[in-house]
Amino acid sequence: MTIAVLGAGGGGLSAVVELTQAGHDVVLWNRNPAKLAVHQANGGVLHRGVFGEGLAQPKRITSDLAEALDAAEAVVICLPSIVHGRLFADLAAVGCQVPVVLNPGHTGGALHLRTVFAKAGVQLPPVAEFSTLTYVARVNDAGVVNTTGRAAQVRVAALPGGAAAVEWAKRLFPGCKEVPDVLASSLSNVNLVLHPPGAILGAAWVEASGGDFTFYVEGMTEGVGRVLEQLDAERLAVARAFGHELPSLVAEMDEIGTVDPVAARAGDTVAAIRGGTANAAIMAPDSFAHRYYQEDLAFGLLPFVELARIAGTPVPVAEALLTLGSTAVGGDLLASGLDAAALGLSGTTRDQLLESVRQ
Structure with a gap:
């Protein structure tokens, strides 16, 4: 299964490590090519912490969103909500229709994504949001992600029609607890x-x-x-x-x-x-x-x-x-x-x- 991970901060890099170790083909995307350069030079994502120490090797590392989404069966967004608006608009522009998992959804992330797609006149893909990021992690200047914690449980909910995104969330991130709606997940942030x-x-x-x-x-x-x-x-x-x-x-x-x-x-x-x-x-x-x-x-x-x-x-x-x-x-x-x-x-x-x- 090919999974696109959008975001190269501590959360995104930790997701690359966990999903790669679980046997998935992972594509790592970040808008800024300079932020990806260290990982390209390293041949992947250097990591230490709860997932051990080593090198996780994504299938591809790219700053081209269309390339990142090509053949992806699901999208995992691990980015601060302050940049969600621009990314959501870009996802609408390329017509993203594969399930989207917001890891995390912060407060109102799924509602925000729905609003951006509606304004663009694009059909909403299946969308699920986590109550909190599944990791505690920081990245040093050498590009090494230190994941000091992995959440034992997070809450997950979908917008109407988003059951497929919840199923992907559960498959990719064990420990999800489904709640009735995105108000419950957002208010669990x-x-x-x-x-x-x-x-x-x-x-x-x-x-x-x-x-x-x-x-x-x-x-x-x-x-x-x-x-x-x-x-x-x-x-x-x-x-x-x-x-x-x-x-x-x-x-x-x-x-x-x-x-x-x-x-x-x-x-x-x-x-x-x-x-x-x-x-x-x-x-x-x-x-x-x-x-x-x-x-x-x-x-x-x-x-x-x-x-x-x-x-x-x-x-x-x-x-x-x-x-x-x-x-x-x-x-x-x-x-x-x-x-x-x-x-x-x-x-x-x-x-x-x-x-x-x-x-």
Whole structure:
């Protein structure tokens, strides 16, 4: 089976390693040829971590999207949501009709893709989204991907007509747990809750030190934990308004395998996150250009607030974090984010939204 993996960051490269080791023919695509050059020079993807140490050799490495999709039986997108819009438009332009798996879908990824295809007048392919990326991984300057964690479980859901994409997701990434709709998967996005409180409350520390502290250990203070818990309560309330009972953040992360399980099951949020080995060495953002600000505000909190508005559920902590974060970062951070229009939800009621996402 030929699988196109779109994205050459930590997630995409980890997917290349896992899928290659599973016996699939993998094509690695990235828009920027310079980012692929190191892997072409290495003869593949050098890796270490949970998949062992070695060289994964894709069938092809290319920056040509049409070439990447040629003969592909499924497409796996492992990219930040900040670049989704451009890629989705390109996929519509080439008429992509093979199943698409968003790994991850972030918050509202499948809805965003549907909107872009609809605007282009192109039939939507089968689409499924994961609640979170299946990996904890970073890439060094030599192009070596260090995968420190592989999720034991992630949630997956499809848009109506997307059953084939869910089947591919389950086949390619063991540990998928299917949920009823993409609202449940989007609202299970752990980064929506995990990143903004620490990034925003720690903004002065980020600016003063250039991020010279561990985000999930030193940056996870008691105060940050209290804000995080309130944000999580809002997330669960919005999910409940759409008919979903979801686990708390630390319970979700316990299932994924990125927190200390003893502390998580005792309900100690701060100790659970501090004690997670997969994230322990990850440093804080080095500036406001980091994705914890650029992505998790405009493409995480913003669509969450939009969903909360449709659900009729107040989310004062999310709104405060969004306001403070966008003010601190400056510029027009939210202008290109996932607002109601980008999600295809302008003027949509709760019942209309539920009808549009359920099979």
